[in-house]
Amino acid sequence: MQPMHEDFIDQEVISEVKDVWKRFELRIGIFSKKTFYALRGVSLKVFKGETLAILGESGCGKTTLGRIFLGLEEPSRGEVYWFGKNLKTLSKREFKSLRPKVQAVFQDPTSSLNPKMRIKDILFEPLSINFRITKEEGLSQIGEALKKVGLSEKVLYCYPHELSGGQRQRVALARALILQPKLLVLDEPTSALDMTIQKQILDLLKELRLSFQISYIFITHSINTARYLATRIAVMYLGKIVEIFPAQALGKVPHHPYTELLLSVNLDPFNPVKPNLSALKGEPSLSFEEVEGCPFYPRCQYKKTNCQTLSPELVEVSPGHFISCFERI
Amino acid sequence: MEILRVEGLTVRNRKDNAILLKDVSFSFNQGEILGILGESGSGKSLTSLAILGLLPKGLIVESGSIYYKGKNLLSLSPKEWEDIRGKEISIILQDPLTSLNPVLTIGEQIIEVLEAHLGMDKRSAWDRAIELLSEVGIPEPDLRMKSYPHQLSGGMRQRAMIAIALACDPTVLIADEPTTALDPTLQLQVLELLKELNQKRGLSIIFITHDLGVMRYIADRIVVYYKGEVIEVGETEKVFSQPTHSYTLSLLLSYPESPLNATHA
Numbered sequence: 001m002q003p004m005h006e007d008f009i010d011q012e013v014i015s016e017v018k019d020v021w022k023r024f025e026l027r028i029g030i031f032s033k034k035t036f037y038a039l040r041g042v043s044l045k046v047f048k049g050e051t052l053a054i055l056g057e058s059g060c061g062k063t064t065l066g067r068i069f070l071g072l073e074e075p076s077r078g079e080v081y082w083f084g085k086n087l088k089t090l091s092k093r094e095f096k097s098l099r100p101k102v103q104a105v106f107q108d109p110t111s112s113l114n115p116k117m118r119i120k121d122i123l124f125e126p127l128s129i130n131f132r133i134t135k136e137e138g139l140s141q142i143g144e145a146l147k148k149v150g151l152s153e154k155v156l157y158c159y160p161h162e163l164s165g166g167q168r169q170r171v172a173l174a175r176a177l178i179l180q181p182k183l184l185v186l187d188e189p190t191s192a193l194d195m196t197i198q199k200q201i202l203d204l205l206k207e208l209r210l211s212f213q214i215s216y217i218f219i220t221h222s223i224n225t226a227r228y229l230a231t232r233i234a235v236m237y238l239g240k241i242v243e244i245f246p247a248q249a250l251g252k253v254p255h256h257p258y259t260e261l262l263l264s265v266n267l268d269p270f271n272p273v274k275p276n277l278s279a280l281k282g283e284p285s286l287s288f289e290e291v292e293g294c295p296f297y298p299r300c301q302y303k304k305t306n307c308q309t310l311s312p313e314l315v316e317v318s319p320g321h322f323i324s325c326f327e328r329i
Numbered sequence: 330m331e332i333l334r335v336e337g338l339t340v341r342n343r344k345d346n347a348i349l350l351k352d353v354s355f356s357f358n359q360g361e362i363l364g365i366l367g368e369s370g371s372g373k374s375l376t377s378l379a380i381l382g383l384l385p386k387g388l389i390v391e392s393g394s395i396y397y398k399g400k401n402l403l404s405l406s407p408k409e410w411e412d413i414r415g416k417e418i419s420i421i422l423q424d425p426l427t428s429l430n431p432v433l434t435i436g437e438q439i440i441e442v443l444e445a446h447l448g449m450d451k452r453s454a455w456d457r458a459i460e461l462l463s464e465v466g467i468p469e470p471d472l473r474m475k476s477y478p479h480q481l482s483g484g485m486r487q488r489a490m491i492a493i494a495l496a497c498d499p500t501v502l503i504a505d506e507p508t509t510a511l512d513p514t515l516q517l518q519v520l521e522l523l524k525e526l527n528q529k530r531g532l533s534i535i536f537i538t539h540d541l542g543v544m545r546y547i548a549d550r551i552v553v554y555y556k557g558e559v560i561e562v563g564e565t566e567k568v569f570s571q572p573t574h575s576y577t578l579s580l581l582l583s584y585p586e587s588p589l590n591a592t593h594a
Contacts, residue, residue: 057512058483194368195539199583221512224542228585265517267542269569269581270588275517 012048013084014183014215015069015102019043020078022064022239038064039075040239040295043314046183051209051216053230053247055223055262061239062219066185069217070104071095083182100130100179107188109168113160119171120156126179145174148212150204166197170204177208187219202229223250223266232320235259238295241314244322256323258296294325302327332533333357333501338379338393340372349375349388351558357501357535362527364548364565365537366580371554373537377503380535381420382410397501416446419499423506425486429478435462435489436474442496461492466522484515491522495532502526505537520547541584545569553577 022039038061046052046069056062067073068080071087080087082098090098106112113122123142127133133141143153149170160168169189176184186205190198206229209216220226226233230247235258243256251263264276293308294300300307304326312324323329334357340350350372357363367373378384380395382402395402402413422428430438439458443449449457455474462470465488478486487507494502504523508516524547526532538544544551544565551568553561553576561574572578581589 057514195541196368196579196583199585202585223513224585262513265513267517267540267546269541269545269584270586272545277517277521 010048013045013081014048015046015083016081017042017044017065017068017075018079018081020065020068020075020080022061022068022073023076037239039068041078042236042239042241043078044234044241044244046215046217048182049209049213049215050231051218051229051247053218053220053226053233054236055220055226055233056236057221059238060236062221062236063187065236066104066187066217066219069183070102070185071099072104096130100126101182102185103176103179103181103183104185104187105169105172105176105189108192109165109172110160110192112172113168113175115160117159118156119158119160119163122160122171123175123178126175130179141178142174145178148177148208149174164197165193166200169193169197169201173201173204173208177212180212181214183215183217185217185219188221189218190225191220191222198225205229223262224268226250235262240295240324242296242324244314244320246320249321253318253321254328256296256325256328257300257302261299296325330359331356332359332398333380334396335376335380336394336396338376338395339391340375340379340384340388341391343387343389348391349557350379353393353557353559355552355559355562357533359500359533360527360531362524362534362536362547362549364544364551365535365554366539366541366544366551367554368539368580370556372557373554374505375557376554377420377505377535377537380503381414381418383414415442415499416497417499418501418503419494419497420503420505421487421490421494421507424510425483425490426478428490429486429493431478434475434477435481435492438489439493439496442493446497457496458492461495462489465489465492465495466518467492482515483511484518487511487515487519488522491519491526495526495530499532501533501535503535503537506539507536508543509538509540516543523547541581553580 020039020042021037024036024038026034026036028034042065054062054065064073068075071080082102120142123145124135124138127138127141146153146155151167151170151174155163155167163171190201193201202225205216208214218226218229227247227250233245233247233250234241235243235256237258243259245253255263293310294312297303297307307326312326314322314324315329316322317329336354338350338353339348341348353376365373365376379390380402382405390403397413405413436458439461440451440454443454443457458474459470462473467473467485467488481489508519511519520543523534527534536547548565551563551565552559553568553574555576561568561572561577568577569581572581578589581587
């Protein structure tokens, strides 16, 4: 399939998950357990140089999917590939050599940076773990990483609490970039920040991707930030991907009913429209069982009887645009 | 008709002498939804705490006054506060999971308010509580009365919070980022509920948020805060189309696809 081209995005697959399932056991009381599926058969490729947004509401499994891409979580079923290599069959040594290439930035820099370490040491730690280099060699790389994210060397001897929220998120970004990754998983990197700072970080991310040709997996619940940053968008609902499309197509093509719902409740301050309230009923329920049929069935306004029993597959309806909905294919 | 007026309110932190609110003034009309917009730490929540007489220890009102129906709230005795707080002016907060009591059922928490403030007996309080739950759009309210907060979804919890806040039939509701913790589909449902309460009950709402889309959707008028000061007050449409203060403009420009970017870039 053809991702939308921003000149250097190409067909090379950086990372891929194939039919990934993730099961969690929840304890209910002392003796009984309930099985809960965070991911239910997700397949997704990340191409070189693209920003793939994973869009969905809380509990849809987007963070779990991000952790699986990162290799932090093992799928209950299915395969994960980094640069064409299956993580299950990688030796420890091979895994260690690929680890620096796939890095993460999380939502809240206050909790992802160690409060007892100076910025200098926070940035040196990944270098010493992965490349075993000396402090002197490290210092020049640290300086470079700070420059990339627009921080001055003054922050080197600060502790995280002495920095502002935006500066802290820049440090978290520098820590990920210092290993020269090929893939960055960004899990809601701007939602904990003030709006003026959000914009700055989004612009910085855009710029870094273009100058270093990194691929991003951008996990977000906000259509607006996805539209701003992404080249391709995958929409998730209750552990399944329901739609994948080039970001430019957002709002311009017939979408999956769930994407349509998200678009209709998106409050745009500069284009206020009356949202479609009739489509708004209900809320997602956790998927405790391997439910049959379409996950969006209970809330869908176009549902037909067979949607309850048959599970729609992702089908390519136009180049690069996949939808799993019987109504739309 | 003006129902609340904040006049020259200045709040200082006794410890480090930092001025947290500086000469804040605005008025609030009956039946209006007034939006308070600002970034974190700009003093929006502090203002709402001052209106309820709930400023944290160590913060003192240096000067200014808050008039509610002609009375200066800042000169009330603790006894007089009881008749205002929760009864006339009520508040809902961002995260209902932390503001609801986890070990009491939703029913018990509403009944508690009805008994304490209005002196209702158990039976009529129970019936009234069910009425309130159905008014805020909770399905099967008689069953939900016996639910604990953790058994409800995020959207339902926020509705339950609103039901508690409405228990004494307040004139003013302060909503401090009530939808920030909610998913977009639930957010819109709660906003719609607040709009409906505003129209049907004539509830006056002070709505605090940093979200521009939400602000445009719900507010009639907007007060913009910056570092403890009010820098702009105006009709919603006006503030969005022709902001007068440069900070307001920079806020609007921070929206990823602000059309103002084209004209001001």
